[in-house]
Amino acid sequence: MMRQLEKLKLEVSSPPTYAGGINEVLCAEGFAAHYDAPSPLTRAYGIERLFTGHPKYIYPHDRIAGAWRGNFIADVPGEALRRARTVLESYGRCTFLTNWDHFAPDYAGFLREGVSGVLKKISKSMKQHQSDPDAEKKLIFLEAAQISMTAFGKMAAQYGDAAADAAKNAAPEEREDMLEMAKACWKVASEPPQTFREALQLIWLAHVAFLWEGRYAMAFGRMDQFLYPYYRRDRESGSLTQEDALDLLSCALYKIADVQKEDVCNIVIGGVLPDGTGGVNELSYLILEAVKRCGIPGPNLSARIYKEAPEEFLDACLQVIGTGIGYPALMNDEVNIPALARHGYKMEDCRDYCMVGCIENFLAGKQPPWSDGRYNTPKYLELTLNDGRCLQTGVQIGPRTGAAETILSMEDFMGRLHLQMEAGASEYMAFFRNEADRYKRENYVQPFLSCFCTTCIERGLDVNDGGTEYPSVHGAGCMGIATVSDSLAAIERVVFEEKLITLPQLRDALAANFEGYDYLRAELLRTPKYGNNDDFVDKYAVWYVEEHARLFDHYRTPDGGAVYTAIASNVNNIPAGLEVAATPDGRGNREPVSDAASPMHGMDKEGPTAVVLSTTKPDYTLVSCGTVLNQKYSPSVFLDLEKRAKLRALIRVYFHKGGQEMQINSVSRDIxxxxxxxxxxxxSLVVRVSGFSAFYTQLEPAVQEDILLRTEQA
Structure with missing residues (x-):
């Protein structure tokens, strides 16, 4: 059956003629037919028209119905599209910063209930809230959810009809499989799934529906857990072979490449269960094999590793990483679970965490969609040295904490740095609050998404209006831990210990971007660097993590949730560097700052063990979002059993000592x-970037160069 996957790959790479905008036109048509309805209902009717009105395309060699690019086959006149966008812009919608996407649905609950179960739950909730003080608001929301979920059921049935039509023209050996696809769609349109195929079909159609709504980075969550009961039942009955399950998974996951730009839809495998027992199962391995056979940048697979995780599981992860695709990312349960628990979530929910987007820890179906932003920590070194003034623009952007001439000790410098960072955190949160508070939540409801939360329907409230079990969280993405640590170590060593220069002289050298200061730059570059197991510099990495927790722990999101810190830059270390003048570690003006939680490129010169020992000194249970440690190993490491065993041992030590996450590139520098x-x-060359994988040749040159510069361990 794997021949199906190879044929599907060809079809997805050459989809039907694309004509964008049909989703916008359909949604606007739904709005226009119900202008006089309350806003939540107008939005629901837009969803209804969107879900039921788009053409249902079936790839000829697919096994799980539901495509994305293949649906864009209608011709949309330009004037109609302009009109539709005018309508949609008038109504508006939430954005990433105001909790629109980057969400993990409660797929486990949805599979148990099915479309009919959700509709029954909505009807029950309508009756329960009839006499509430805010009954009108709740009943309108629940009606919007009812319209949306009913439309989704119709959409599933329409895919069944499309699959049945496709079967008429299919080759004899494929006709039966097309008819099975049709039966699965018709079944899940109204009833809870009973088989592995039906369960996979239902969640895939839900994912496609989210894409039609225009959402990005919608996570699948713990797929090996919520699909496992269906897989086990079918295997025990003899109705499903391992190879057939693998082919079904592969056909579904390969269509992630169907989206025009790679969608970062995170899947989590492994990890402990809510009761604390180990969760690796047969499906964990099958998902690994499926993504290996697909060989595309998505999904963004994450493997949760715990103390008792089977060695065979970790080895299987490394073998998939070794193909070059750079995933799964390896996550440490022993750090992530305590990092979440400190915010007061129930322990069983903390143990059941997944990821959205790149590496962001998330409680599936129990909190609103994720949001985050960039907190550019290296900039505050510049402001501390220049009395709050930006060297690149001359503008006063930080508080006046005194000229460099008045800073007389390292302790004094650290105190003033704290004041600059504190002011920066205050500004960061003000901008976030101002954006988040622009929206009257009841007019920006998300009725379909709310159906995938554990408590929204019962409460009669939207996902962003108090419906979820826990409030929203926001992640402050803290840039440049190595840039900051290396810079502080350089100041301490060169200025205050060795007294080779004064702080004003250092300030002037940085303002000149080291022109005329070659000797000084060489002195700065020779100082201890993070990633070499040197406590002189590593103590500043410990401080960095603690300081950011001090800065952000007391803040809250508009609905009372926590503000997490993250040390995961994605590719933002490059634009962040453009904002920062030369730094005391020897980095030049506008050059990239260090990547995520990793040492600065080329500065980790003592080998991988020293990197592990350095990067595990901070307390990462304070970093509730997550961190990214990027590593690059020679491809030969993954082909040699003995070398792979050593790498497994190194990862175990990293996690045992408190490392939070590791992701590995295995493409050689020469390639x-x-x-x-x-x-x-x-x-078709896939590489790990930072929190996600991508086709290397499609990346911006600056990102390609950043990946190339990472230290390659042997």
């Missing part, structure tokens, strides 16, 4: 250089 020179030869 990367050749791909930059001859991109047409490497169109």
């Amino acid at each position: 990367l250089k050749d791909a930059m020179k001859y991109p047409n030869r490497y169109r």
Whole structure:
């Protein structure tokens, strides 16, 4: 059956003619037919028209119905699209910063209830809230949810009809499989799934529906857990083979490439269960094999590793990483669970965490969609040295904490740095609050998404209006831990210990971007660097993590949730660097700052063990969002049993000592250089970027260069 996957790959790479905008036109049509209805109902009717009105395309060699690009086959006149966008802009919608996407649905609950179960729950809630003081608001919301979920059921049935039509033209050996696809769609349109195929079909259609709504980075969550009961039942009955399950998974997951830009839809495998027992199962391995066979940047697979996780599971993860795709990312349960628990969530919910987007820890179906922003920590070094003034623009952007001439000790410098960072955190949170408070939540309801939360329907409240079990959280993405640590160590060593220069002289050298200060730059570069197991510099990484917790722990989101810190830059270390003048570690003006929680490129010179020992000194239970430690190993490491065993041992030590996450590239420097020179030869080359994987030749040159500069361990 794996021949189906190979044929599907060809079809997805050459989809039907694309004509964008049909989703906007359909949604606007639904709005226009119900202008006089309350806003939540107008939005629901837009969803109804969107779900039921779009053409249902079936790839000829698919096994799980539901495509994305293949649906864009209608011709949309330009004037109609402009009109539709005018309507949609008038109503508006939430954004990433105001909790629109980056969400993990409660798929486990949805599979148990099915479309009919959700509709019954809505009807029951309507009766219960009839006499509430705010009954009108709740009943309108619940009606909107009812319209949306009913439309989704119709959409599933329509896919069944499309699959049945496709079966008429299918080859004899494929016709039966198309009819099975149709039966699965018809079944889940109204009833809870009973088989593995039906369960996979239902969650895939839900994912496609979210894409139609225009959502990005919608996570699948713990797929090996909520699909496992269906898989086990079918295996025990003899109705499903392991190979058939693998093929069904592969056909579904490969269509992540169907989205025009790679969608970062995180899947989590492994990890402990809510009762604390180990969760690795047969499906964990099958999902690993499926993504290996797909060989595309998505999904963004994450493997949760716990103390008793089977060695075979970790080894299987490394073998998939070794193909070059750079995932799964390896997550440490022993750190992530306490990091979440400190915010007061129930322990069983903390143990059941998943990820959304890149590495963001999330409680599926129990909190509103994720949001985050960039807190550019290295900039505050510059402001401390220049009395709050930006060297690049001359503008006063921080508080006046005194000229460099008045800073007489390292302790004094750290105190003034804290004041600059504190002011920066205050500004960061003000901008976030101002954006979040613009919206009257009841007019920006998300009725379909709310159906995938554990308590929204029971409470009669939207996902962003008090419906979820826990409030929203926001992540402050803290930039440049190595840039900051290396810079502080350089100031302590060169200025206050060795007294080779004064702080004003250092300030002037940085303002000149080291022009005329070559000797000084060499002195700064020779000082201890993070990633080499040197306490002189590593103590500042410990301080960095603690300081950011001090700065952000007391803040709250508009609905009372926590503000997490994250040390995971995605590719933002590059634009963050553009905002920062030269730094005391020897980095030049506008150059990228260090990547995520990793040492600065090329500065980790003592080997991987020293990197592990350095990067585990901070207390990462304070970082509730997550961290990213990027590592790059020679491809030969993954092909040699003995070398792979050593790498497994190193990862175990990293996690035992408190490391939070590790992700690994296994594409050689020579290949990367050749791909930059001859991109047409490497169109299918996948690499790990920082929190996600991507086709290397499609990345911006600056990002390609950043990946190339990472230290390659042997």
